[in-house]
Amino acid sequence: MNEHVGSGAEPDQTSADSQRESDAQLRGVIDEYMSTFQPEPEDTAGVRERILQLVRDDLYRGPSTNLQTEQGHPFSISTASVRSIVRNAVDSVDGIRARSVDVEPAGDPEGSAATVSLTVAMRAGISFAPTAEAIRRSVSAEVLAELGIPAARIDINAEDVYVD
Structure with a gap:
């Protein structure tokens, strides 16, 4: 429109x-x-x-997320880019589709880590507990590889189920 x-x-x-x-x-x-x-x-x-x-x-x-390198140097990255990194990590897990993603600076000093909250849609028949651990491993690895900071916490909410 x-x-x-x-x-x-x-x-x-x-x-x-x-x-x-x-x-x-x-x-x-x-x-x-x-x-x-x-x-x-x-x-x-x-x-x-x-x-x-x-x-x-x-x-x-657009909106930015302020983070810090492990050496303590501050940097800013578009929030859309951070969300895209997390979505790609979630979508790489079989049977899972990322929905909403929120990434907030965390750690001490602020921005030296990230707190990730996300919602997902799961394929029918998938067990949530082991899949949630696979999502956490994938997101954690991708955030560390792409942003150079650890994910201090990753909260996952399954909000939908789909059938292929």
């Missing part, structure tokens, strides 16, 4: 208008902040545009 039907504006125009409005709001916030501490003009050259570009880049990338 086209969300722009009846708006009288083309999708590209609506997107451009939305970006201009966001830019104007951000400029207002930046100007208000800048007026409170009165930096020298040479210190502000390009600051507004750099901040706006960072915000645009973040919006373009």
Whole structure:
């Protein structure tokens, strides 16, 4: 369904208008902040545009999950990518299909591990307990291989059964 039907504006125009409005709001916030501490003009050259570009880049990338390498270096990866990694690991287990996936930073320090919660659909006739252990092994191995962090906890909820 086209969300722009009846708006009288083309999708590209609506997107451009939305970006201009966001830019104007951000400029207002930046100007208000800048007026409170009165930096020298040479210190502000390009600051507004750099901040706006960072915000645009973040919006373009979408929601991110913040994690840390085993050496303690923080990094950010799109949440969609993390979910895709987990879904692929779940789907590799015979008779299982991933449904919803949620990955949250965990560990000490925060982000040095991950907590995974997921729902699955199971093929009729599969025993849940041994299959859940196979899912945990697969997800744990994939998260460690792809993200370089361990899965501290993997919660699985079977919410549907299907017949091939």
